[in-house]
Amino acid sequence: MPAARFMPYETPDAESVQWDAWWFVRGGVREALPQQLPGWDYSSVETIGVTVHLDTEAIKSATGMQSARDLELVLIADCAPLGRRFVGAASIDEEAEETVDLSVEIPAGEAALQLEVSAHLVLASPGEPGSGRPHLAGSRLLSSQRRTVQLEGEASRFPSEAVPFSAIGLEPAPWTISASFADLNDSFMGSIRLLMNEEHPLARAALDPVANPEAAERLKIDVFRMLVAVVAPDIPECAEQYEEASVGEVVTNMADLYLRQTLVEAASMYRENPLRFERLCYSAVNE
Amino acid sequence: MIYSYPRLPRSVSEARLGEIAAAHQGGGLVAVSKHAAFEHERSVPVATGRVATVQEIRALRTAVCSAMSHWIERGTLGADAARFDSELGVVLHHELQIVPSDAAHEDTWSFLTLMVFPDLATLRFPGLHKDRMVGTPRNALRRVWQRQEVLGDWLQTADAPLGEDELVGLFERSAMVRNRRLARITAGIVAAHDGANRSAWARNFYKAVTFQTGMRMLDVLDDAALTDLLTQTAAQVTVD
Amino acid sequence: MDWYPQRFEPGAIQGDGAKKLLGSPKVSLEDMLVRETAQNSWDARAGDRPVAFTMNLRQLDAASVRDLRENVFTGEGPGTHIHEALADESLWIIEISDRGTIGLGGPVRNDLTPPPGAVTHFINLVFNIGATKSDKSSGGTYGFGKSIAYMVSEVGAVVIWSRCNTDSGPEDRLIASAIGDVFDREGFRYTGRHWWGRTVEGRPEPLVGQAAATLGNRLFSKGFDGDELGTSLLILAPLLGEPGPDDDAEVLAQSVLWNLWPKLIPGADGERAMDIRVQVNGVDHSIPxxxxxxxxxxxxxxxxxxxxxxxxxxxxxxxxxxxxxxxxxxxxxxxxxxxxxxxxxxxxxxxxxxxxxxxxxxxxxxxxxxxxxxxxxxxxxxxxxxxxxxxxxxxxxxxxxxxxxxxxxxxxxxxxxxxxxxxxxxxxxxxxxxxxxxxxxxxSAQARVASGNSSTAAVGDMLAGFLGGIAGSAPSPKAKAGGAGGARSAKAAIAVRRAEGGPADRAGWTRTVLEVSVRGGLPSGTPVAVRVRVATDGGTERSEQPDYVREIGWVGAEEGAEAAIIKPETPRLYVFESRDDIAVDVNSGIAAEDADIERSGGTS
Structure with a gap:
């Protein structure tokens, strides 16, 4: 059954507020809020907002309010999987028509899986009771539709981590691969991790691949080479079937896709003809 | 809060639970303790960010088990399950240093429960029910961590801390719990309530508070206004 | 003793090749000497008795040098410098001995297949450089240990004396061996490997029995007491790189310390597994x-x-x-x-x-x-x-x-x-x-903060192409839930709006009249049911809550009717009362077939 919500008091006409456009911020620029938030992880600080147009006169006359300052716009970002919600608020001026940007900041590491965002017009301060008008602080007058934004899912993402190399005793390279697998059949996602040196300018640049495509390209070639290097000592002399999503399977597919070679061939070229490997690697990855 | 932990997929968790159950049947809690481990070849952590190393996970177990050793030595909880939960919540919350985002994932808790602390979970729920051992919201570790995360020191400092029923009732009201201030003040009022059959009273109180949230957005009230509202609400609540 | 230089034949290892068999070790010569000889002695341990392992740096007297020159290293020995060394009557040697071991048993002939299960210690040490030991748990897995003794000798020469058990009781065996350069002699090419012993049917064999014991007792400072078994090795003109024998002894003692220290630590029974000594002319040199x-x-x-x-x-x-x-x-x-x-x-x-x-x-x-x-x-x-x-x-x-x-x-x-x-x-x-x-x-403090602040999600997503589609944690479209269940008849759409509201009779309660209308559906009317429940933040309380909501019912229908028949364009009114501090959710829908539907069409 579809539900309609009724307050025990008069509420303004739904058309007196337009919840226009939902947005989020990337690289200092607002972009339309998609169903799946790109490039989000537990280190991201995210700002999500909505632009709201209000007909304050219509609201005042419907609710019998004296001043639009008694109203408040509230943005709720609800993260049910984590049992946590984030609240952003904006006050309203006395203008007859107003456009308000309402936003909320989601701190790093405090959200998971998905957010449900909604915006609300509420009574900010208590008024006089009686006559079927809202008077309790927080009384809801109008609400937007709820929107669901996926933060996490199961789409591929290369395992990686930013860390100051000096703190973990690594030489000051821009990046490296950390590998700990007992066998090439071990899970790739569980045993390989790209470490990005936060102290290195090249790594910092590559962390924003869109803004710094050259750094990103260099990283890509290095990662390709490092992956082959890391498995090369364990490659048997003849091709093998590896378990799904294992180190062996991923690197096998990578060699096939980019070099059109079996892993055995790629590893042997890496060992025996490193310069040719380097050239092929460069052209394949940057195709 | 800096660590994410490896995650154990459901299929692996179920197999692992079978091993733990067999160990428990064969050699009790001691045998389950011997099954504790710090890694699994099919565990997969979140793709990005800092993941606890094997060494850190081992140190975690050492720290938690040493803080909980008096319970482990007892081997059974008897009537003290609530006290165990409360202590475990504090210790876990302090030692895990888990990124809350990571704590929202079932598979994270499956790893922590079935690999790292199978004995603590078995001690609490010797029936080894899947819901308690796999990382669902009712998981032995997840629920106590979550209570500590939401209520913080409220759980410990109150003179008459919330009992199991009172906590379960509160956390079932997920909309209330998402508003952390609301949850804490509510818990504080319950803890301070001095009346007969407090848990039945608390159930009605939670209901009364939740019912206000449909009309009013309690998030916009400041602490004083929220406390006033909840105190007034509590004053009207009776036991059925 | 008879001199037997090895001729080239297919597969024979050239002398200096044998020296190279140790590969490219990461340790120094003296360390290798200590490690390998101790290893071989340990592998030869007889049982529970501690192994006595002694490295005695000593100077031979003129008679012993003469004995070596005249009775052991006979013949020309081309490609070695044995004769030059033996010209010096104050020759230094290292005598390395183990006791509490089993000695070098097994056959002394290298050309016959050893009987099944027989040990081959003697031929392995003396002839078969590079043989693999069958007992993998022993330290000297490959049995290359003996070539180090030749490398330590400036002239590449050693004398081996062993007492082992045979089928006919304990037996002394003595043989000398050297590794030198390849040489040509009388039209044949020689590998540079030499043995001195008894030539039997054109093969070298050790002196055995009393002859071996007599010569051994003359050349070696440590003999065999009673039923003792074991092996002694005499390395001619050792070159450990130090200026004098005491310095050499110190080098060996340090080498024992760093390489064999676990053997110096008594076990749980208080016993040392190996009694290790370094000596200079038979006098113990201290090992820290x-x-x-x-x-x-x-x-x-x-x-x-x-x-x-x-x-x-x-x-x-x-x-x-x-x-x-x-x-x-x-x-x-x-x-x-x-x-x-x-x-x-x-x-x-x-x-x-x-x-x-x-x-x-x-x-x-x-x-x-x-x-x-x-x-x-x-x-x-x-x-x-x-x-x-x-x-x-x-x-x-x-x-x-x-x-x-x-x-x-x-x-x-x-x-x-x-x-x-x-x-x-x-x-x-x-x-x-x-x-x-x-x-x-x-x-620990450093380990705890060693985590970065930057998100690598963008990098992870950029590199996702390498992964061939394996699951990660980037957001992905969620499977849409199936269409809403329940039967829908004749596409009726129900609309509910507040018609009027005001205080109820009960203080603190509000009475609300809803207007329920239907678009589409059957011209004769659609049975519509309405349910009013307490609204909560983000949800609806499922159960009835009479303390908060009282449903009065359809206007114009008999009391208790759950559903009203609503014709298109003819709205009906539904009344409920609720506490005025709560919101309600009104669920409306086409009534289930078993619902209590009003009997008449009612009036609007």
Whole structure:
């Protein structure tokens, strides 16, 4: 059954507020809020907002309010999987028509899986009771539709981590691969991790691949080479079937896709003809 | 809060639970303790960010088990399950240093429960029910961590801390719990309530508070206004 | 004795090739001498008796030199410099002896297949350089150990005297051997390998029995007491690089200390597994006690801790905390690693600065407890403190680690293994030892903050193409839930709006009249049911709550009717009362077939 919500008091006409456009911020620029938030992880600080147009006169006359300052716009970002919600608020001026940007900041590491965002017009301060008008602080007058934004899912993402190399005793390279697998059949996602040196300018640049495509390209070639290097000592002399999503399977597919070679061939070229490997690697990855 | 932990997929968790159950049947809690481990070849952590190393996970177990050793030595909880939960919540919350985002994932808790602390979970729920051992919201570790995360020191400092029923009732009201201030003040009022059959009273109180949230957005009230509202609400609540 | 130089034949190893068989060891000559000879002696242990292992640097008297020259190293010996050495009547030698061992038993002929199950110690040591030992748990897996003795000798010459059991009782055996350069003689090419013994049917064999015992007793300072068995090795003109014999003895003592220290540590029974001595002309040269050594004391504490862990006994008391970690692969144990931190003591003794302050894990095999190598990691940052570690595989994994050793037994090299699981075990052990040591060394505070602040999600997504589609944690479209269930008849759309509201009779309650209308549906009307429930933040309370909501019902229908028939364009009214501090959710829908539907069409 579809539900309609009724307050025990008069509420303004739904058309007196337009919840226009939902947005989020990337690289200092607002972009339309998609169903799946790109490039989000537990280190991201995210700002999500909505632009709201209000007909304050219509609201005042419907609710019998004296001043639009008694109203408040509230943005709720609800993260049910984590049992946590984030609240952003904006006050309203006395203008007859107003456009308000309402936003909320989601701190790093405090959200998971998905957010449900909604915006609300509420009574900010208590008024006089009686006559079927809202008077309790927080009384809801109008609400937007709820929107669901996926933060996490199961789409591929290369395992990686930013860390100051000096703190973990690594030489000051821009990046490296950390590998700990007992066998090439071990899970790739569980045993390989790209470490990005936060102290290195090249790594910092590559962390924003869109803004710094050259750094990103260099990283890509290095990662390709490092992956082959890391498995090369364990490659048997003849091709093998590896378990799904294992180190062996991923690197096998990578060699096939980019070099059109079996892993055995790629590893042997890496060992025996490193310069040719380097050239092929460069052209394949940057195709 | 800096660590994410490896995650154990459901299929692996179920197999692992079978091993733990067999160990428990064969050699009790001691045998389950011997099954504790710090890694699994099919565990997969979140793709990005800092993941606890094997060494850190081992140190975690050492720290938690040493803080909980008096319970482990007892081997059974008897009537003290609530006290165990409360202590475990504090210790876990302090030692895990888990990124809350990571704590929202079932598979994270499956790893922590079935690999790292199978004995603590078995001690609490010797029936080894899947819901308690796999990382669902009712998981032995997840629920106590979550209570500590939401209520913080409220759980410990109150003179008459919330009992199991009172906590379960509160956390079932997920909309209330998402508003952390609301949850804490509510818990504080319950803890301070001095009346007969407090848990039945608390159930009605939670209901009364939740019912206000449909009309009013309690998030916009400041602490004083929220406390006033909840105190007034509590004053009207009776036991059925 | 008869001289027997080896002619070239297919497959024969050239003399200097035999010298090279040790590969490219990572350790010095004296270390290798100590390691390999001790290893061979340990492998030859007779049983529970401690092995007595003595390295005696001594100067021969003129009679003994003459004896060697006239009765042992006979013939020309081209390609060696034996005769030059024996011209010096104050020749120095090293006599290395083991007792409490089984001696060099088995056949003395190399050209016949040994009887099944027979030992082949003699022919392996004397003739078969490069033979593989069948007992993998022994330290000297490849039996290359003997070539080191030739390398230490300036003239590449040794004399071997052994007493072993044979079918006819204990037997003395004595043979001399040398490795020199390839040479040509009388139209034949020779490998540079020489033996001196008895030539039998054109083959070299050792002197045996009383003849061997008599000559041995003349040449060697240590004989065999009673029923004692064992082996003695006499290395001519040893070259250890030091200016004098006392210095050489010190080199050997230091080498024993660093390479054999586990053998100097008594076991749980208080016994040493090996009684090791370094002597100069038969007088003991002191070997420092590793347990009190400025650098090694930490390693000793670790060894004791690992021994206890592997024996399942209580950890031994130690002055500084020692941590024992069971290393495993796929949660199956591989071995034990112990780590400790301890102060750097002031010491007047000069210790190699690559070893002191200590900053390594000693790798050793489980039963032999001979040092394979030191795995270095960074030194502690805290001034005044050093750290040490010991790793030993479990006894049943010993052979796997042995297999991965190069001929000099100075490393574990997983890449040399062909068995995938074995390769993985050794690799995992080495990886984990490094990881554990690094974790142990990192101050805990530093380890806790070693995490970055930047998101790598964008990088992870950019590189996702490498992954061939395997699951990660980037957001993905969620499967849409199936269409709403329930039967819909004739596409009726129900609309509900507030018609009027005001205070109810009960104080604090509101009475609300809803207008319910239907678009579409049957012209005769659609049965519509309405349910009013308490609204909560983000949801609806499922159960009825009479203390909050009272449903009065349809206007114009008999009391208790759940559903009203609503015709298109003819709205009906529904009344409820609710407390005025709550919101309600009104659910409306086409009534279920078994609902209590009003009997008449009602009035609007």
């Amino acid at each position: 006690d590793p347990a009190t050594h400025p650098a090694l004391s930490g390693h000793v504490a670790c060894l004791r801790a690992v021994r206890a862990a592997q024996a399942g006994s209580e950890p031994p008391a130690s002055l500084f905390r020692t941590e024992v970690i069971e290393l495993s692969r796929y949660n199956a144990p591989i071995g034990h690693l112990a780590l400790t931190k301890y102060p750097v003591p002031r010491t007047p003794v000069r210790i190699d600065e690559t070893r002191f302050p200590s900053h390594s894990v000693t790798l050793m095999r489980s039963s032999a407890e001979l040092v394979v190598r030191e795995l270095d990691r960074p030194a502690l940052a805290d001034p005044g403190f050093q750290w040490a570690g010991v790793f030993k595989p479990l006894a049943d994994h010993d052979s796997i680690f042995a297999e991965s050793e190069p001929p000099a037994h100075d490393d574990w090299a997983p890449e040399s293994l062909t068995n995938k699981i074995h390769k993985s075990i050794v690799k995992v052990a080495l990886d984990k030892i490094r990881q554990e040591a690094d974790h142990f060394l990192a101050p």
